[in-house]
Amino acid sequence: MTRVIAFFDVDETLLAAKSMVSFWHFRSAGRTGGPRATLRTTGADRATLNRAYFEHFAGVPAARLEEEVRHWYAAYRRGPEAFLSQVLGALLAHHGAGHDVALVSGSSTALLAPVAEEVGAHHVLATEQLTDAAGVLTGAVRRSVIGPVKEELMADLLDRTGVCARDCYAYADHAGDLPMLAMVGHPAVVGDDPVLTRHGKAAGWRFLTARRGPAPTGRGGSVPAGRGGAAPTGRGGSVPTGVVPS
Numbered sequence: 001m002t003r004v005i006a007f008f009d010v011d012e013t014l015l016a017a018k019s020m021v022s023f024w025h026f027r028s029a030g031r032t033g034g035p036r037a038t039l040r041t042t043g044a045d046r047a048t049l050n051r052a053y054f055e056h057f058a059g060v061p062a063a064r065l066e067e068e069v070r071h072w073y074a075a076y077r078r079g080p081e082a083f084l085s086q087v088l089g090a091l092l093a094h095h096g097a098g099h100d101v102a103l104v105s106g107s108s109t110a111l112l113a114p115v116a117e118e119v120g121a122h123h124v125l126a127t128e129q130l131t132d133a134a135g136v137l138t139g140a141v142r143r144s145v146i147g148p149v150k151e152e153l154m155a156d157l158l159d160r161t162g163v164c165a166r167d168c169y170a171y172a173d174h175a176g177d178l179p180m181l182a183m184v185g186h187p188a189v190v191g192d193d194p195v196l197t198r199h200g201k202a203a204g205w206r207f208l209t210a211r212r213g214p215a216p217t218g219r220g221g222s223v224p225a226g227r228g229g230a231a232p233t234g235r236g237g238s239v240p241t242g243v244v245p246s
Contacts, residue, residue: 005123005163006094007154009172010105010112013086014119014191016212017019017076019107020053026072046176050106050144054129058139060199062131065110073114077215084236085213087190091119092216094169100161104154104170104180106146118216125153151179171208179206 010133011018057065076082094101101118102123109126117123128142143149175195181187182199188206188227189196200207 003163004094004097004099004167004169005102005157005161006091006099007102007104007125007171007184008087008091009119009150009170009174009177009180009190010103010107010115010126012084012210013063013171013173014083014091014103015115016081016084016210019105019111019115022076023069023072023111024053026075027068028167031171032074039225046106047144047146047149050127051141051148054127054137054141055139057129057137061111062129062135062137063135066113069111070114073118077118080214081212082215083213084210086208088119088213088216090171090188090208095120099169100163102154102157104145104150106144106215108141123157125150125157147176148179150177151183154180154183156187173210 008014011020015022028199083121091101100122101120103112103119103121104125105112106127108129109124110129112124112126115121125145126143130138130140130142132138145153155165157163158168165183165237168184169186169188170181172180172182173190173193173196175193178196178199181189181196186206187200187203188208189200190208191210197207199205214217
């Protein structure tokens with residue numbers, strides 16, 4: 001059983017883009033016949049905007065959404081700046097140390113499924129879109145995984161696995177993720193958010209740059225199996241920032 005979990009925010013922390021926005025634009029471009037409504041990104045709190053986003057998918061069969069997501073991600077990952085290089089390097093180092101990897105995001109479990117598969121995530125703590133009895137999306141979500149909700153889900157996972165928070169790592173880029181970073185023993189600030197920078201410098205946290213780079217090299221080979229198979233074994237101490245293999 002793992003004794004360490006490395007928690008990664010996804011949008012603009014692991015991925016260089018916001019997954020929900022990137023998928024919206026891909027769908028709206030007509031490649032899969034997506035929605036034409038204007039995407040609302042301001043004028044309300046983050047949780048409200050998050051719920052409003054998923055309302056647009058009411059009436060879409062979940063299976064069709066999953067297929068569209070696969071097409072989106074296949075195109076997205078081919079970009080030369082799909083991931084943040086230092087964060088991806090840290091994730092690979094955690095795999096090498098035998099740690100579990102958990103993705104924590106306000107994005108949906110459906111959108112993160114191919115990302116989780118690519119990076120070998122053992123756990124996905126994300127927004128769950130609800131379906132009716134026929135497997136059609138209702139437009140509602142169980143709860144938006146924003147801000148303090150991330151901390152709640154992380155605490156629940158730690159409780160279920162018996163892992164101590166002070167032994168764990170977390171990576172995030174937004175001020176709203178401060179609770180997520182503060183609850184673990186090894187937090188890392190990604191980028192230059194002023195709130196996280198201020199807290200991080202005062203507390204002696206690690207800092208990683210937002211330098212962009214490609215997806216993991218050798219898809220299916222360079223990243224150990226996570227959700228789809230056995231996690232790598234081994235013991236690790238400190239985890240370096242790492243350099244993405246080329």
